[in-house]
Amino acid sequence: MEQPIRVGLMGLGTVGSSVVQLLEANQEDLFHRSGKQIVVEKVLVKHPEKDRSIQVPSECLTDQSDEILKNERIDLVIEVMGGIEPARSYILEALKHGKHVITANKDLMALHGEEILSVATEKGCDVFYEASVAGGIPVLRALTEGLSSDRVTKIVGIVNGTTNYILSEMLNKEAPFEKALAQAQELGYAEADPTADVEGLDAARKVAILATLGFRTRVSLNEVFIRGIGSVTLEDVRFAMQLGYILKLVGIAQRDEDKVEASVQPVLLPEAHPLASVNGVFNAVYIYGEAVGETMFYGPGAGGMPTATAVVADLVTAIHNIGMGVSGQKVVRPYQETVLKSSKEVFSKHFLRLRVADHAGVMARLTGIFAEVGVSLEKVLQVPGGQDQEAEIVLVTHRTSQYQLEEVCHRMEELPVVHRLMSHYRVEGGED
């Protein structure tokens, strides 16, 4: 019988355990589809003696990385430990020993993707990382293969399930931010320290990966503008709704001509936008290509089993490549120079919410500022404010530059009749 493919698995947490279970459950189908038997040869864990919910023969477990990295029987390493080190060193070491690598590690690929892919190319090895963005949604394949013929100009992604769950609860159940967060933690959707999710860092890593693959130009993590949802209030969500918008935390990557912008921020989406109805922990990535137009890819963004499907799908591809003797020949690397837009080149509509003194002439002062800065208004809504003699004003601008918006905000804050600039958000999609 033909040689099986021997896999070294690094990490046996939620995703690692699910990989083992999926390989077991779909053994027969995977044999048909990959043409090879798949054997998990060794599993790297911190404590080999620990009791585990899944069945792994004890002789497979090890706490010594070299038993995988220097093991000549092992063809391929699956890294599902997470974090930068020692994952980075292990992967580089595996590649140096001619082992193919599959990883679910977004932190690592966002920060050290170029280094890892360059070593892989040099060594003729495959590195796949579908699982690193949007869990079970095969969106990296969509960008690199399904849409390889097109010029992608915009990617908008709900790529963090924790924050999407929180915002969905705020919208649908009128739960305030803190309550929705506590609920997410209780259900295991948010970690004890939710900072990386809530502040947008997790989403930013995915945006860097999506933009790099979508535009074929390297977008690194420090080029992604990041704003989280920590300051989003129930009132923002409600006012947005009143004007026909849904508030979502999204990653945006956009290019016009050859200049690129990338950000993570809470934005308002028109109710009819394909992303607006993506609720709870689900993820979705909206991709606009010049020829194809609007597309969207929707599914579970996290969780052991969904993420394992992406890992094992990559494994099937890697096994095909091994069988055909073409590993490392289709590594997708950037070929375009990255030029970032300045704030004068980033355009969108904006939503602003203000508390102002409620007397004659105030609206004239406000709209005067917009006129001076050259920003025109699409919608204006005025309601009584929180206190006596106070009004609340919500405005939506026409398309304007980030620079002009900042100028407007700055002038607003200096105006005595403006008690407080409560919030401002970018408005995505819809006609301009």
Place this chain on the structure above:
Amino acid sequence: MEQPIRVGLMGLGTVGSSVVQLLEANQEDLFHRSGKQIVVEKVLVKHPEKDRSIQVPSECLTDQSDEILKNERIDLVIEVMGGIEPARSYILEALKHGKHVITANKDLMALHGEEILSVATEKGCDVFYEASVAGGIPVLRALTEGLSSDRVTKIVGIVNGTTNYILSEMLNKEAPFEKALAQAQELGYAEADPTADVEGLDAARKVAILATLGFRTRVSLNEVFIRGIGSVTLEDVRFAMQLGYILKLVGIAQRDEDKVEASVQPVLLPEAHPLASVNGVFNAVYIYGEAVGETMFYGPGAGGMPTATAVVADLVTAIHNIGMGVSGQKVVRPYQETVLKSSKEVFSKHFLRLRVADHAGVMARLTGIFAEVGVSLEKVLQVPGGQDQEAEIVLVTHRTSQYQLEEVCHRMEELPVVHRLMSHYRVEGGED
């Protein structure tokens, strides 16, 4: 300089012209991504002398298929003529001459896919047909690669833009069927003879392809139950809405254990279902996998440019394979035996709408029939009927077999108090 890839294009209609334009517009990117220059060597047309909106050098145009099929300079044939013959003979001939084939032809792949793929395997050639289902959405790749690790158990697709446009107009603008159809024809969304779209045949071809790839078991066109939207009324759409459902024409492929069902029919989707908000000519395919759970792929299902992106993405893959010397090695063929479910094994909820005599005891008679057949009810709505002494009753059952439903309908029609069984639809998704 390296040899370019020489392409023979068969057909220069909407899709063919867009392929030429896309190759031209994205020339530089395509060179980076495929590693080769792409040259359209010959284009088969009926009338080479005709004036055309796109620029193709006149020496490239030919009305002789052999100038492509027997042309030794040509590596690859793109077939975008449509129809069964002569497309089938041309493709088989191209394969016999060792040329790779890319086609957008759903009719052909649904009926003769097995024959074509088997000749391709024999000749070591690639055949790709991403464009044949759901235009610009890379859903065949999702099934064969992105979800290759999982056991897909259900596929529900809005895969016909014409009928989705008609149903969207009926829902959102209260347009009756005939008016919505006329509107679709005016906008070029429906053909002069809309039968294949309206009666569900077009969608059925796509379901056969999706089911075959998703389940890796051959589902042929004559195994797909087909019911179109010709008899859907505005009242059906409204009553469905009142109960929280959106009426859509979908293709359904489902398997339980190893038995398969495939159909095209108008169904009611709960408003929160990912497919429910897919409006107008857009397409979307919902895929459920045992490990990944719910995913959905959304985008333009037709149109020259979107379809061309799928054709050219296939071209890029084919060129990679040529470059690596691995053409024809990854042809996806069924490996499981097809066993169709009987009507006693096809389960779902159902919606029924009846006009009945409006007097005491009628409801008891009706619900008595459901009880006798063993069907339990989830929702009942009664409103005054169209005429005096008449009531309209809308019922939604719990999950029941197709067989039981047919029995209920049969008995209803024999009951004197039932004036008319107005309509019945399958209800998809939601809790059972």
